Amino acid sequence: MSKKRKIISLIVLGVLMLASLALSLLCGRAGPKESLRTIMRDAVLHEDNKISLFGWMDVNPAVVSGMIVTGALLLLAALARLLVIPRFRYQPGRLQLLLEELVSFFQNLAQTNSPHRNGFLGAYLFGAGVYVFLGTIFELFGLQAVTTTGGSISLPAPLSDINAAISVGCMSYLVILGGGISANHLRGAANTLKDFSLPISMSFRLFGALLSGLLVTELVYYSLSLSFVLPVFVGVMFTLLHALIQTYVLTTLVSIFYGEVTEPHTPKPQNA
Secondary structure (H helix, E strand, O other), X not given: OOHHHHHHHXXXXXXXXXXXXXXXXXXXXXXXXXXXXXXXHHHHHOOOOOEEEOOOEEEOHHHHHHHHHHHHHHHHHHHHHHHHHHHOOOOOOHHHHHHHHHHHHHHHHHHHHOOOOOHHHHHHHHHHHHHHHHHHHHHHHOOEEEOOOOOEEEOOOHHHOHHHHHHHHHHHHHHHHHHHHHHHHHHHHHHHHOOOOHHHHHHHHHHHHHXXXXXXXXXXXXXXXXXXXXXXXXXXXXXXXXXXXXXXXHHHHHHHHHHHHOOOOOOOOOOO
């Protein structure tokens, strides 16, 4: 595409966006409005919108989102191992280069922050980072589910549920604890267990950051009464921003703490 065509396309896209924005401002949102308190409460607690899990029990929508993201990641991992990795070449293609850069980023992060022991750490950072990122942007796909009351609801990000965030925080803490025990035995376990607030801080940091994007988007929907344009931009911006930031923050914190508890213990020299 020539430069002139790109400029024309951008101008046309800008005009359409401004026209949609003006139309949404003039028309507003049809139908009755829920109170802001109701919107915020439902976004956090999911008390009104439950989904039946195979007729066995009613669960929060984030539980279904977590199952979908986990299943999709396992399927992608199996396909990559069976179909993509065997076709790797000395001169990498685009997909191979993308995968190698992604793996190298987390492996370098592990080696930098935990130089003494990082074999398993790199793999865990890769898995946790990919799950946090894809789990955060999951809500952008707009998948719908039917609630127990017969209504329709858009599935949220898995980590917007406090239970999922606590699970990720506790799993990361167990990885750090395992690294401390394998490297320094009881001393490593003691160094890890003394920071008992670590899984709580990681869990609520992750949950709060993801939830803030959801609440800001809901606030924009409610306050500005826009039907399409601005909420989409705000939602995408906050979602992508939180996905990148929280992936980096979580993996960096885990690698730093892992490096601290796996650092070899050198006894102090005794004075003669």
